[in-house]
Amino acid sequence: MLDTNSFDLRRFLQGGGHSFGVWVALVAMILFGLLRYENFGSAYNISSFLNYNAMFIVISVGMCFVILTGGIDLSVGSVAAFTSVIAAYLSPFGIEVALPGAVLAGLAIGCLNAIFVVAMRIPPFIATLATMLGAKGGALVISGAQTISIDWTSNFTKLGMENAFGLLPWTIVITAFVVIALWVVLERTSLGRTVLAVGGGEDASTMMGLNVNRAKVFVYALSGGCGGLAGVFLASGFGAGQPLEGVGWELSAIASVVVGGTLLTGGMGTVGATVAGALLLGLVFNILNFENGRGVISLSAYWQMVIRGGFLFVVILLQSQLASRAKGVTQ
Amino acid sequence: MSATVAIMRERFDPSRHGALLALAVILLFNLLVTPNFLQAQTLFVNISQVATIAIVAMGMTLVIATGGIDLSVGAIMALSGALAPLIFLSDFAAANPTLGLTASIVVPVFVALCCGIFNGVLVSFLNVQPIVATLIFFISGRGLAQVLTNGNLQTFTNPSFSYLGTGRVLGLPFQGWLVLLIALILYWVVTRSIFGRQLLAVGGNERAARLSGIPVHRVKIGAYVICAGLSGLAGLIVVAINSASDAARIGNLMELDAIAAAVVGGTLLQGGRAPIFGAILGAVIIQLVKYTLLANGIADEVALIAKAGIIIAAVYLQQARKE
Numbered sequence: 001m002l003d004t005n006s007f008d009l010r011r012f013l014q015g016g017g018h019s020f021g022v023w024v025a026l027v028a029m030i031l032f033g034l035l036r037y038e039n040f041g042s043a044y045n046i047s048s049f050l051n052y053n054a055m056f057i058v059i060s061v062g063m064c065f066v067i068l069t070g071g072i073d074l075s076v077g078s079v080a081a082f083t084s085v086i087a088a089y090l091s092p093f094g095i096e097v098a099l100p101g102a103v104l105a106g107l108a109i110g111c112l113n114a115i116f117v118v119a120m121r122i123p124p125f126i127a128t129l130a131t132m133l134g135a136k137g138g139a140l141v142i143s144g145a146q147t148i149s150i151d152w153t154s155n156f157t158k159l160g161m162e163n164a165f166g167l168l169p170w171t172i173v174i175t176a177f178v179v180i181a182l183w184v185v186l187e188r189t190s191l192g193r194t195v196l197a198v199g200g201g202e203d204a205s206t207m208m209g210l211n212v213n214r215a216k217v218f219v220y221a222l223s224g225g226c227g228g229l230a231g232v233f234l235a236s237g238f239g240a241g242q243p244l245e246g247v248g249w250e251l252s253a254i255a256s257v258v259v260g261g262t263l264l265t266g267g268m269g270t271v272g273a274t275v276a277g278a279l280l281l282g283l284v285f286n287i288l289n290f291e292n293g294r295g296v297i298s299l300s301a302y303w304q305m306v307i308r309g310g311f312l313f314v315v316i317l318l319q320s321q322l323a324s325r326a327k328g329v330t331q
Numbered sequence: 332m333s334a335t336v337a338i339m340r341e342r343f344d345p346s347r348h349g350a351l352l353a354l355a356v357i358l359l360f361n362l363l364v365t366p367n368f369l370q371a372q373t374l375f376v377n378i379s380q381v382a383t384i385a386i387v388a389m390g391m392t393l394v395i396a397t398g399g400i401d402l403s404v405g406a407i408m409a410l411s412g413a414l415a416p417l418i419f420l421s422d423f424a425a426a427n428p429t430l431g432l433t434a435s436i437v438v439p440v441f442v443a444l445c446c447g448i449f450n451g452v453l454v455s456f457l458n459v460q461p462i463v464a465t466l467i468f469f470i471s472g473r474g475l476a477q478v479l480t481n482g483n484l485q486t487f488t489n490p491s492f493s494y495l496g497t498g499r500v501l502g503l504p505f506q507g508w509l510v511l512l513i514a515l516i517l518y519w520v521v522t523r524s525i526f527g528r529q530l531l532a533v534g535g536n537e538r539a540a541r542l543s544g545i546p547v548h549r550v551k552i553g554a555y556v557i558c559a560g561l562s563g564l565a566g567l568i569v570v571a572i573n574s575a576s577d578a579a580r581i582g583n584l585m586e587l588d589a590i591a592a593a594v595v596g597g598t599l600l601q602g603g604r605a606p607i608f609g610a611i612l613g614a615v616i617i618q619l620v621k622y623t624l625l626a627n628g629i630a631d632e633v634a635l636i637a638k639a640g641i642i643i644a645a646v647y648l649q650q651a652r653k654e
Contacts, residue, residue: 072462116643123600125400125462126646129587130639137635145632251402251466264460302477309471316467320457 021318022260022276029283037290045286047169051160052237053282054175055080055230057275059249060256061182062226064274065219067257068186069198070266071124073220075113076227077249078135079106081242083231085139088148088241091156098156102235103228109135110224114217128220132250139243148241160236171233178229182222183271195219199266255308256281259315284311349648350595350612353641357619365626375504377615377622379496379572382506383408383565385614387585388592389517390558392610395593396521396534397554398602399454399461404589406472407446407559408566408582411439413476415567416485416576419492432491436567443563444556446472451552469586476578485576496571506568510611513561518607527605530554534602591638592617595645617641 033040059076066073083102090098109131116127150156159170167173186192194215197205206212230249235241254264260277262269285304292298299307361368387404394401415435418424424431446468453464498505521527529550532540541547562582570576594600595616596609617638624634 120643120647121650122643122646126590126594126600126642129590130642132639133587133635133642134639137632137639140632140635141630145630248470251469254463254466255470258463264463300478300482302474302482305474306471306478309467309469309474312463312470313467316453316459316463317457320459 020261021315022273022280026276026280026283029280029287033283033287033290037287037294040290047172049282049286050172050175051169053278054171055233055237056249056252056256056282057175057278058178058226058233059223059230060253060260060274060278061179061271062223063250063253064257064260064262064269064271065182065186065195066124066223067199067254067262067264068195068266068269069216069219070202070264071117071216071219072128072254072264073110073113073223074125074128074250075109075131075135076223076230076253077246078132078139079109079224079227079246080230080234080249081244081246082106082109082135082139082142083228084235084238084245085143085148085231085241085243087156087232087235088150089142091150091154091235094154095156095159098154098235099159099229099232102232103225106228106231107221107225109227110221111217113224114220117220118213118216136243136246143241143243145243147238147243150235150239150241152239156236157239159232171236174229175233178226179271179275186271191215191218196267199268201267252281252308253278255312259312281308281311284308349645350597350609350616353595354612354616354619357616357623361619361623361626365623368626373622377618378507379504380622381614381618382504382510383568383582384585384588384592384618385510385611386506386513386561386565386568387558387582387589388596388610388614389513389607390561391586391589392593392596392598392605392607393517393521393530393554394461394558395590395598395600396530396602396605397551398534398537399551399554400590400600401450401465401555401558402462402586403446403450403465403468403472404558404562404565405582405585406468406470406476407443407562408569408585409473409476409578409580410446410479410566411443411563412566412570412576412581413480413485413578414439414442415492415570416487417479419489420485420487428491432489435492436495439567440560440563443559443566446563447556447559448552450559451555454555455548455551473578476581480576480578482578487574487576489574493571493574496568496573509564509568514607514611517557521605521607526550526553531603531605534604536603587638588614588617591642591645594649595641597649599649600646613645 039045059080063073063076083106086105087098087102090101113128113131116122116130117124161169163169186195194205194210194212195218197208197210198212198215202212234245256278257269257274258264258277259280260269260273262274284307288299288304288307367373387408391401391404418435418438419431421431424435450465450468453459453467454461494505496506500508521530529540529545530553532543532545533547533550537547565585566581569581592613593610594613596611596613597606598604598609620637620641621634624637625631
């Protein structure tokens with residue numbers, strides 16, 4: 001069994017054996033950036049980079065839990081769009097109302113996913129595809145297909161602009177808190193171990209007496225809630241609820257999880273590696289921007305998607321090599 | 332005629348029954364409520380719009396029949412749709428109109444087929460899960476299309492190319508006939524050819540298929556290649572209909588429509604079944620729901636929610652029947 005009592009750095013980094021690469025790549029990429037660009041390590045770049053990527057980190061971590069059970073959640077992008085509108089509508093009441101309100105809305109959609117998947121036994125792919133369409137439609141209906149601007153006089157604007165404890169923007173602090181909390185849940189609680197066990201083998205988990213349904217309901221609700229939080233960040237970052245945003249976010253999140261070494265079949269992966277995966281994909285954009293800034297090359301924004309896809313391809317190639325090697329060892 | 336009826340009765344099953352029932356309900360509703368529903372114009376509009384969904388849905392049906400999924404169809408449509416005007420608007424095509432026109436149809440479809448080979452090789456030889464493998468082109472395919480066109484909207488007047496989307500044969504839209512032709516060919520392939528039998532066997536039980544000597548890799552690649560080729564064709568049709576090509580919009584969310592159409596048409600997500608005409612039926616239902624809501628002044632966004640409801644209902648019925 002895994003030794004869950006002591007913190008093992010190597011296990012934290014490797015998380016089952018596939019995710020070491022992502023850390024190496026992340027460090028290499030950061031070093032590359034630091035050496036090549038003057039302002040790469042500036043407080044401004046780090047802060048704005050993390051601020052912008054906070055929403056992607058949050059949905060990637062939520063997605064990681066769903067994928068660990070062997071499921072998938074395609075609705076997160078639409079959920080973020082939907083809840084960004086909710087957050088914008090609630091912003092006059094202040095952050096105390098807007099943030100929990102939007103997260104609860106996301107949670108509600110996550111619970112709907114859970115009902116479809118657990119109670120109605122609809123495949124996760126299809127169930128969350130349907131809620132993706134539904135949430136997108138809902139976002140457009142309640143906003144009248146317009147961006148809903150937030151109330152600039154309320155304290156909602158603090159979220160993206162003011163620093164918590166005079167250090168870092170609130171968005172980053174909240175994200176860090178969520179990531180740490182979820183790391184603890186996955187690594188230190190029976191619920192987290194059940195999530196991993198369900199992905200490892202659902203029937204076996206049931207026979208062992210684990211509460212499989214509870215774990216599944218938890219992951220879908222969590223992913224919905226994470227989508228809700230991402231919606232809050234989206235609204236605060238853009239200063240408006242964005243019903244048309246969030247297209248393709250679910251796939252970016254899946255890509256982050258996969259780049260982090262988590263297998264889509266579930267049962268293996270860590271929160272830390274997923275965050276690293278999200279940071280890595282974000283860094284591709286950041287470095288591209290710096291490279292454009294130097295004026296030597298000029299790659300349009302469209303190239304970013306091509307490079308992202310190519311990146312995913314390389315990671316998948318490496319993963320499949322690792323997977324077949326691991327298989328060779330066990331056979 | 333009686334033979335077809337017999338075949339239909341033989342192949343009748345509840346999942347398709349449900350879809351037919353849904354179609355009947357929608358048609359009845361439209362007859363009663365929608366103004367001017369019984370007009371030739373309605374038929375033309377719906378046929379020309381349903382064609383692209385139907386073409387992609389048939390390809391998707393083959394992929395799902397192997398137990399896979401193809402998320403890249405919309406991006407491949409964008410890629411081929413961006414390529415075609417680039418080719419027939421080039422200097423080369425201006426010098427050789429016929430050759431240019433041929434190339435503007437052949438090259439994009441060929442590129443699409445190559446994308447299909449890429450998807451298929453990843454899924455079969457490298458054993459990458461289909462969602463992830465096709466995610467690569469989903470992300471980068473549209474980006475490539477936008478890089479090629481620099482993100483510009485390409486408009487054109489080219490009657491010969493536009494025939495793909497606006498031509499009429501025997502009074503009905505050309506692409507409607509194209510759907511029928513493709514459906515007949517694929518129906519023959521699925522039910523009568525060796526490839527079709529192998530396809531269903533791979534989807535039914537991959538391990539058993541492998542052990543009985545079926546070239547599983549080749550069959551899977553074949554399914555992805557056909558799906559990608561059809562997507563490429565659908566991309567050309569969209570561009571021809573609009574006489575314009577916008578890489579950001581061609582085939583946007585098409586993967587969802589195609590999957591929904593396949594599932595509503597009775598394709599099992601676990602694989603092993605490939606109801607080609609079911610996919611067309613599914614595409615027609617999805618198109619009609621969209622049309623019904625729009626024709627009655629209900630916003631496009633509500634149509635999305637309706638589509639979500641249809642998908643859940645269709646799969647839930649499939650699921651309930653199995654248990």
